[in-house]
Amino acid sequence: MWAWEQDFLEKLPRFPTAKTQRDVAGRHYLTKADLNALYFATYELERPRGWKQPLTVGHYWRAALVVFFNYGVDTGTIFKTAAFHEPILWRHICWLPEPPNGQGKESRYGWLYYRRVKTKKQFYRPMNRVVKVHLKSLRLDSVEPDQPVFDCGSSRPNAQFQRLCTLAGVKTKQDVETGEEKSWVLKDLRKTCATYYDEHMPESSIEILGHSVGGVTYRHYAHRDPLAFKAIMSLPQPTAFTALVHGFDGECPCCRRRFRQA
DSSP: OHHHHTTSSSSOOOOOOOOOOOOSOOOOSOOHHHHHHHHHHGGGOOOOTTOOOSSOHHHHHHHHHHHHHHHOOOHHHHSOOSTTOOOOBGGGEEOSSSOTTSOSOOOTTOEEEEEOTTTOOEEEEEOOHHHHHHHHHHOOSSOOTTSBSOOOSSSOHHHHHHHHHHHHTOOOEEOTTTOOEEOOOTHHHHHHHHHHHHHHSTTHHHHHTTOOOOHHHHHHTTTOHHHHHHHHHHOOOOGGGGTTTTTOSSBOTTTOOBOTTO
C-alpha cells in the first residue's frame, strides 16, 4: 500500500487466487487388513528368474513387511537398488539384550542397526518378538557378516510390491484433489508406520522415523528415546505378522491350509 501511495507502483498487486479447501485428506497408509492380505499374498509370488537362494522370495518379503511396519525404514535400507544405499547386513543385527551403543536399557529380543538413506542418521533400535522371529527365519546355518539380510530378487522392488498388491487385492489409492488413482509404493509403508505409531502412542513416530525437529519442538521431544523404546516393544501387530510367532509357517492360522509356495 505504501509503495502504491508513493507512486513506486502503478497499481496494487493482485491477490492470489483462492484455493478450494480440502475437507478430507486422502488415505496414504495401508490398513491392517491390507497388511494381512499383503503378508499372505507373499506365498503366491513367483520364483524370480535365476533365483538361487535356498529360501523363497516370499520369505524375504514377509520379513521386509514386518521391518517396514515396525521401523518405517527407507526402501534402500531394505533392498539395495543403488550404489549409495546401505542395506541392513547380518552384522547389523545383535541377538544379545545389551544395547550395542552402550546406551539405554536392555532389549530381551536383541537390537537392529540401520542408517537412513537421506540423512545418514544412525539408529540402534530394539527388536520386538515379531521382528526377531522373522529375521531369524531368514538366517541360514552359515551367513557372511557383510551379506545383506534381504533379497527381493529384482532391481525394481516397487514393481514387485505393486505385483504383491495385485495378488493381495489391495485397491489403489485415490488422490482426493484430482481423483486420480495411484499405485501403492514402498514409501507408503513408511507413512503407514508413522500412522500406527501415532495412533498407538502419540508423538512416538517423530523419533522412530528420524524426523528432523528444531526449536521449541526439539526441546519438547528432547527425551523421547524411552518413548520410542516403549512404543516399539508394545506396538500392536497385524494379525498375520504373529502367525510365525505362533508356529504357523506356511499355513493359514485359521484352517491350517498349506499355502502354495510354503
